[in-house]
Amino acid sequence: xxxxxxxFFDCAGDQLLGILHQPFIAAGDIGVLLxxxxxxxxxxxxxxxVLLARDLAAAGIPVFRFDYRGMGDSDGVARDxxxxxxxxxxxxxxxxxxxxxxxxxxxxxxxxxxxxxxxxAATDERVVGQIALNPWVRTxxxxxxxxxxxxxxxxxxxxxxxxxxxxxxxxxxxxxRDFIRKLAHTRRGDGFTRPARDERALPVxxxxxxxxxxxxxxxxxxxxxxxxxEYELRVAESAAWQRWMGSGRVTVQRLEEADHTFSRALxxxxxxxxxxxxxxxxxx
Numbered sequence: 001x002x003x004x005x006x007x008f009f010d011c012a013g014d015q016l017l018g019i020l021h022q023p024f025i026a027a028g029d030i031g032v033l034l035x036x037x038x039x040x041x042x043x044x045x046x047x048x049x050v051l052l053a054r055d056l057a058a059a060g061i062p063v064f065r066f067d068y069r070g071m072g073d074s075d076g077v078a079r080d081x082x083x084x085x086x087x088x089x090x091x092x093x094x095x096x097x098x099x100x101x102x103x104x105x106x107x108x109x110x111x112x113x114x115x116x117x118x119x120x121a122a123t124d125e126r127v128v129g130q131i132a133l134n135p136w137v138r139t140x141x142x143x144x145x146x147x148x149x150x151x152x153x154x155x156x157x158x159x160x161x162x163x164x165x166x167x168x169x170x171x172x173x174x175x176x177r178d179f180i181r182k183l184a185h186t187r188r189g190d191g192f193t194r195p196a197r198d199e200r201a202l203p204v205x206x207x208x209x210x211x212x213x214x215x216x217x218x219x220x221x222x223x224x225x226x227x228x229x230e231y232e233l234r235v236a237e238s239a240a241w242q243r244w245m246g247s248g249r250v251t252v253q254r255l256e257e258a259d260h261t262f263s264r265a266l267x268x269x270x271x272x273x274x275x276x277x278x279x280x281x282x283x284x
Contacts, residue, residue: 002057009094011069011087014076018042018066018091020098021053027060029103030128030279033092034065037081037113037136041072044110045261048268052108055272061279062102064095081112081136088120096126104128106279110261111227112136115202118209129216129282131275134228134260137203203234211244218278219245220271223256251278 002023009016019042034049036042042065043050053063068087070078079087088107096102106129107117114132121127200208210217221228235241244250253274258267 002054002062004054004057007064007094007098009090011076011090014069014074016066016069016074016076016087016090017072018064018094019053020095021057021063021065022099023057023060023062025060026062026101027280028284029101030106030282031062031064031095031099031102031104032056032106032108032131032275032279033088033095034063035084035088035107035109035113035117036065036068036071037109037111039071039078041067046263046268048110048261051268052272052275055269056276056279059276059280061276062099064091064099066091066094081116082119084116085120085123088116089124092124092126104282106131106282108275110134115206115209118206118213121213121215122209127215129218129279130213131218131220131278132210133220133262133271134222134225135206135210135219135231136227137206137231137234138227207234207238207241211240215249216278216282217250218274219250219252220274221252221254222258222260222262223254224258225260227260 002021004019004021007018007020009018032053034042034053036044036049044052049065053065056063066087067074068079068084069076092105095105103126105124105126107121107127108131109115109117110133114130114135115137117130117132118135121130221232235245245252255262255267255270258264262268262271
């Protein structure tokens with residue numbers, strides 16, 4: 001159904017490695033650039049990125065996945081998700097040069113890769129869409145808020161929690177200390193930690209990047225993931241962000257039982273199906 005081949009390309013003097021999944025018969029002029037989230041390489045947790053690329057290629061959608069500088073089989077010094085714009089552009093250039101007929105690109109990313117995509121998308125006219133899974137908006141205060149609102153409440157209401165309490169297996173002192181520490185974090189300043197290289201907080205910058213992108217966005221959220229809950233909390237605090245989420249430019253899908261990386265085959269397959277169907281419905 002598709003050819004898979006390694007491609008080496010240059011980024012600021014470093015050699016990077018990507019894998020091109022090229023269908024023998026492409027369905028159109030659109031393809032997917034798959035970005036890796038977190039400190040991992042192009043295969044992804046549970047081989048998710050390999051399997052996703054193969055699913056999409058089988059549907060006639062070419063895919064390019066690659067290692068950032070300093071990760072996997074790529075040379076150079078590792079960078080965080082806010083410093084990979086050059087890597088993304090170099091990968092996109094390589095992708096276009098090696099995929100005949102490619103005119104439009106969808107950026108696909110999980111966690112901080114979704115945030116990296118949002119920061120890059122508006123700078124490149126070839127990008128017409130984004131698929132963002134559990135976008136990363138993590139701040140110390142935001143993490144604490146998500147824990148208190150979702151984790152602690154669910155735990156207090158669970159039978160397992162009270163079973164531990166009644167059988168003296170629960171460390172109340174440690175739990176109370178952890179709760180107080182997180183509660184204190186939620187009340188510091190304006191609720192956000194300021195990054196050194198930008199005066200605006202990460203949630204503010206991600207909000208502006210997502211809203212400012214003129215293309216289409218598919219947001220996929222896990223029901224059992226604090227990163228997703230933190231993202232939803234930040235969106236709920238902004239009227240503009242909420243309007244964007246409810247606009248015709250955005251499609252939101254929720255997989256209530258899924259964890260952060262969609263680790264079960266059932267969840268992974270659902271994400272692949274949503275991604276494929278959404279891409280196929282994009283305007284020509």
